[in-house]
Amino acid sequence: MGAPSWEELADLALTRVRRAGAEYGDIRLQRRVIEHMRGEDRRIASVDNDEDSGFGVRVLYRGAWGFAASSVLSLEDVPRVADLAVELAKQAASVATEKVRLAEEPVHRDRVATSFQIDPQVVPLERKASLLQETMEVVHQRANIVRSTAELWWCRDRKRFQSTEGTVLDFDLLAVNGSISATAVFEGRCATRSFHLPYLRQGYELIEETCWPEEAARVAREAVEKARAPAVEDGIYDLVLDPEHLSLTIHESCGHSTELDRALGYEANYAGTTFLTPDKLGTFQFGSPHVTLVADNTEPGTLAATGYDDDGVQCQRWDIVREGIFVGYSTSREVAPKIGDSRSRGSNRADGWGSIPIVRIANIGLVPGTASLDQLIADVKRGIYIEGQGSYSIDQYRYNFQFGGDAFWLIENGRRSHMVRDVIYHGITPEFWGKCDGVADWSHRHRYGFITCGKGQPVQSGWMTHAASPALFRRVHVIRGGKGL
Amino acid sequence: MSQPFAKPWFKMTSREEFRFLVDVILARSTGDHTVVTLQDEQSGTTRFANNQVIHHVDRRCSRLTVTVSFGYRHGTASTTDFSAGAVQNMVARAERIARVAPEDLEHLPPPTPCQFPLRETARAETIAAGPTRRLEYANEAIGLCRMENLMGAGIVSSSVASIGIAADNGLFGYETRTEAEFSITVHAGDVTTITGADSIRTGSMGTGWSAASHRSIDHLRIQERTLVAIDKAKRSRDARELPPGEYPVILEPAAVAGLWCWLIQALDAKSYEKGTSPVAGQVGKPLMDKRLTLSNDPGHPDLLGVGFTQEGLPSGPSTWIDAGCLQHLAYDRFTAQAWGIKEMPTLEAPILSVQGSLCGTIGDLVKQIDRAILVTNFWYIRSVNHRDLTLTGMTRDGTFLVENGHIVCPVKNFRFHDSPLRVFRNIDAATVPLEAVSPETRKMLAPAMALPRFHFSSVTRW
Numbered sequence: 001m002g003a004p005s006w007e008e009l010a011d012l013a014l015t016r017v018r019r020a021g022a023e024y025g026d027i028r029l030q031r032r033v034i035e036h037m038r039g040e041d042r043r044i045a046s047v048d049n050d051e052d053s054g055f056g057v058r059v060l061y062r063g064a065w066g067f068a069a070s071s072v073l074s075l076e077d078v079p080r081v082a083d084l085a086v087e088l089a090k091q092a093a094s095v096a097t098e099k100v101r102l103a104e105e106p107v108h109r110d111r112v113a114t115s116f117q118i119d120p121q122v123v124p125l126e127r128k129a130s131l132l133q134e135t136m137e138v139v140h141q142r143a144n145i146v147r148s149t150a151e152l153w154w155c156r157d158r159k160r161f162q163s164t165e166g167t168v169l170d171f172d173l174l175a176v177n178g179s180i181s182a183t184a185v186f187e188g189r190c191a192t193r194s195f196h197l198p199y200l201r202q203g204y205e206l207i208e209e210t211c212w213p214e215e216a217a218r219v220a221r222e223a224v225e226k227a228r229a230p231a232v233e234d235g236i237y238d239l240v241l242d243p244e245h246l247s248l249t250i251h252e253s254c255g256h257s258t259e260l261d262r263a264l265g266y267e268a269n270y271a272g273t274t275f276l277t278p279d280k281l282g283t284f285q286f287g288s289p290h291v292t293l294v295a296d297n298t299e300p301g302t303l304a305a306t307g308y309d310d311d312g313v314q315c316q317r318w319d320i321v322r323e324g325i326f327v328g329y330s331t332s333r334e335v336a337p338k339i340g341d342s343r344s345r346g347s348n349r350a351d352g353w354g355s356i357p358i359v360r361i362a363n364i365g366l367v368p369g370t371a372s373l374d375q376l377i378a379d380v381k382r383g384i385y386i387e388g389q390g391s392y393s394i395d396q397y398r399y400n401f402q403f404g405g406d407a408f409w410l411i412e413n414g415r416r417s418h419m420v421r422d423v424i425y426h427g428i429t430p431e432f433w434g435k436c437d438g439v440a441d442w443s444h445r446h447r448y449g450f451i452t453c454g455k456g457q458p459v460q461s462g463w464m465t466h467a468a469s470p471a472l473f474r475r476v477h478v479i480r481g482g483k484g485l
Numbered sequence: 486m487s488q489p490f491a492k493p494w495f496k497m498t499s500r501e502e503f504r505f506l507v508d509v510i511l512a513r514s515t516g517d518h519t520v521v522t523l524q525d526e527q528s529g530t531t532r533f534a535n536n537q538v539i540h541h542v543d544r545r546c547s548r549l550t551v552t553v554s555f556g557y558r559h560g561t562a563s564t565t566d567f568s569a570g571a572v573q574n575m576v577a578r579a580e581r582i583a584r585v586a587p588e589d590l591e592h593l594p595p596p597t598p599c600q601f602p603l604r605e606t607a608r609a610e611t612i613a614a615g616p617t618r619r620l621e622y623a624n625e626a627i628g629l630c631r632m633e634n635l636m637g638a639g640i641v642s643s644s645v646a647s648i649g650i651a652a653d654n655g656l657f658g659y660e661t662r663t664e665a666e667f668s669i670t671v672h673a674g675d676v677t678t679i680t681g682a683d684s685i686r687t688g689s690m691g692t693g694w695s696a697a698s699h700r701s702i703d704h705l706r707i708q709e710r711t712l713v714a715i716d717k718a719k720r721s722r723d724a725r726e727l728p729p730g731e732y733p734v735i736l737e738p739a740a741v742a743g744l745w746c747w748l749i750q751a752l753d754a755k756s757y758e759k760g761t762s763p764v765a766g767q768v769g770k771p772l773m774d775k776r777l778t779l780s781n782d783p784g785h786p787d788l789l790g791v792g793f794t795q796e797g798l799p800s801g802p803s804t805w806i807d808a809g810c811l812q813h814l815a816y817d818r819f820t821a822q823a824w825g826i827k828e829m830p831t832l833e834a835p836i837l838s839v840q841g842s843l844c845g846t847i848g849d850l851v852k853q854i855d856r857a858i859l860v861t862n863f864w865y866i867r868s869v870n871h872r873d874l875t876l877t878g879m880t881r882d883g884t885f886l887v888e889n890g891h892i893v894c895p896v897k898n899f900r901f902h903d904s905p906l907r908v909f910r911n912i913d914a915a916t917v918p919l920e921a922v923s924p925e926t927r928k929m930l931a932p933a934m935a936l937p938r939f940h941f942s943s944v945t946r947w
Contacts, residue, residue: 043590043591044586046561047559047560047561047586048562049561049562049578049579049582050563051564051565051566051571051575051578054546056544064538065541067541068542069542069543069545069546070546071565071566072545072547081545084543087616088541088616092538092541092620096537096538097536125586126585129585133587146760146761183759183761185759185760189872190761264534264535265638265672266534266535268534268638269638269639269670269694270640270668354544356540356542391868391869393867393877393900394865394879395865395898396864396865396879396881397945400879400898400943400944402869402877402900402942402943424869424877426943457530457532458530458642479942481869481870481875481877481902482869
């Protein structure tokens with residue numbers, strides 16, 4: 001007799017959940033394969049191939065959740081785990097004073113698969129290793145370079161979601177990424193410059209379409225330039241932020257602040273709450289009229305565009321901030337009714353079979369404007385152009401933040417001049433977005449994905465993509481990060 | 486309260502079962518060397534917020550990993566499926582990688598087998614505890630918050646894990662490790678009810694936090710920790726805004742640990758060798774206040790010491806910073822061999838201590854201080870400048886102004902901008918080492934410290 005199918009295991013679990021009298025139950029069965037090749041200082045330091053499979057059963061019993069999971073996909077363990085999830089829900093229900101009520105969602109039966117041209121699994125390892133070694137060789141050709149890294153990563157998820165409501169969803173999802181870094185030392189001062197692919201739901205074509213030698217030469221050259229650059233002077237500057245940099249600013253200050261579970265206090269003990277309490281919905285001036293932030297979990301290729309979330313809710317597109325006004329949250333079936341919404345936005349995700357889903361940031365992007373990048377820069381007398389991601393920190397209310405970057409160029413009288421280093425800017429979220437004075441057009445739009453967004457206890461890693469065109473911010477407080485001991 | 490579960494824990498992989506799996510893998514592998522590791526963990530968390538249990542979860546995850554090498558070529562594969570076919574497939578995947586991977590001249594054969602020290606890494610009471618015990622603890626904390634008309638959010642978690650490492654050269658280590666954790670954030674503030682929604686805490690809210698972590702679930706001290714968080718939350722209402730700038734501070738142990746974990750990460754030997762470390766050239770030289778010592782004590786009953794490391798090396802006591810001077814770096818095996826380091830020190834059970842006349846409690850330390858900002862904890866600590874280890878982060882869940890030996894008022898949270906390499910050069914006063922647990926670090930023992938200068942770069946108005 002062969003191994004039981006996922007359909008049989010799902011039916012087995014949900015039958016027991018129904019029989020136990022639960023009002024709702026679901027099961028996620030998942031098999032994840034990750035390959036990660038890491039080069040360091042010309043050598044291939046590690047090649048890991050990880051297979052991770054298991055299942056999680058979530059049960060709502062008298063308004064309380066229970067969740068149990070196991071890596072043992074067997075006819076013996078599935079009923080044990082299903083029964084355990086029921087018992088956990090019953091225990092939680094015995095002390096609950098407020099009941100969970102789920103927003104309605106139509107029953108779905110669907111299959112979602114990532115569209116790709118080249119399966120990374122079939123690309124020979126030798127080819128991947130050669131690519132990384134050649135990339136690092138290019139980095140080390142430049143004088144003053146002391147360290148390099150080059151990485152390739154892909155992840156394939158096969159997943160089934162099945163609920164007691166009748167929803168059955170099958171997923172075959174792929175994501176690919178790669179990166180390069182170069183570290184230079186000049187007169188005892190070190191600096192690192194990086195290149196990151198954007199973590200997209202694509203195949204190995206994302207790697208092949210990238211000109212690795214060109215990017216390697218550029219990051220090496222700019223690492224040396226960065227190490228030699230003068231430190232920035234403290235002061236007030238206009239900032240032009242590139243899409244990769246903005247993706248992190250959007251993530252931390254706009255994404256997390258608009259997660260409804262945080263607004264309701266669910267994350268108070270770890271990731272924190274948010275200054276955007278529900279009473280501000282629809283009226284609060286989050287930013288200038290140039291700022292429209294749209295959550296789009298339907299955009300092909302992006303990390304959160306998985307067709308459906310882990311509540312079995314269909315992915316959607318909605319406004320978070322419309323012409324500066326805060327108008328929307330990321331929600332789940334559990335929290336949506338708490339602000340009077342009849343349907344979840346479909347942003348409830350677990351980081352794997354072993355985790356209970358929680359509200360996650362959607363694919364929130366800054367809607368492009370009409371200017372060109374040159375026009376934005378031409379409009380700046382004294383400013384800084386920032387590329388890439390560096391230091392970042394934000395308070396537990398997503399209100400006071402501080403960001404660095406990967407590379408910085410001074411803007412003088414409308415022209416990008418020379419590189420500076422150690423730029424740090426800080427601000428208060430709505431004040432900062434209120435200073436936005438223009439966003440570049442669609443031709444400059446780029447997307448960047450995140451796979452290590454930490455939230456929840458035990459902590460889970462969320463996946464989402466943020467898109468933006470370069471944007472101009474007026475009169476931002478800049479300080480030099482680190483002034484010696 | 487419902488009845489305790491009949492079988493709170495599913496059976497874990499035993500030493501004999503691990504040895505059997507190792508034998509199967511070694512028999513299958515054709516590599517010059519083969520290293521096998523096991524992590525089989527059963528864990529559970531009861532999570533609460535707004536005085537309600539929101540998640541009551543349990544998870545079992547078993548993982549085998551194998552690294553196969555042919556000369557200097559190596560490959561690693563892992564699986565969560567322990568069936569014969571899956572284990573065989575894992576070995577085949579690792580071999581496939583190892584056969585085609587470029588030579589890595591830093592790759593070394595497995596460590597020489599040795600007798601790993603026996604440590605008390607598992608506590609029977611934690612193994613026996615399950616969801617019922619966690620729920621009772623969560624209810625205890627919630628009940629205390631309700632009695633004060635405050636809102637609590639937190640977790641109670643416990644886990645048991647079978648950890649193993651073995652290699653073809655006879656290396657073999659296996660131990661069971663348990664861990665239990667409690668943390669709570671208490672909110673005290675005005676309640677605003679909005680249409681169609683729950684009660685939301687807004688306005689001039691005060692928050693307080695406390696946490697504990699231990700091999701034994703009996704040592705979480707739920708009531709004591711919850712009362713600390715409640716006290717801080719009540720004291721934190723209506724915080725006053727002070728301007729940013731240089732202040733003397735009293736850092737509680739969690740705040741001290743939050744800064745030290747970044748310093749410990751900066752001790753990487755390879756970065757030191759390449760000249761990119763913030764402590765480059767500092768081994769053997771004064772790095773800190775000369776009364777400071779950082780040591781590793783894996784046998785300490787209140788720390789999370791282990792018998793062996795992930796690399797298969799024995800853990801042992803060591804002194805990393807002695808009288809303010811840096812003694813050791815964190816070596817990878819290749820760098821250690823290249824530098825002729827025979828015994829690689831480990832730092833999984835850190836104790837930071839200050840020599841001299843010390844206070845027994847944080848309260849006693851506060852009494853000695855004329856004026857300072859008292860910091861309960863830091864949040865979202867990140868590097869700003871790697872060269873001088875300048876860090877940033879926010880104060881969180883209990884920030885107060887101390888004057889004339891008393892807490893006089895709460896203050897709004899500050900963002901800091903400073904380097905542990907600077908701030909720990911001079912210590913005004915300290916306590917004995919106390920439990921330090923924070924989201925930024927694993928557990929360590931660290932004193933609360935009064936420091937003369939600490940740079941707060943901005944203040945939040947929320």
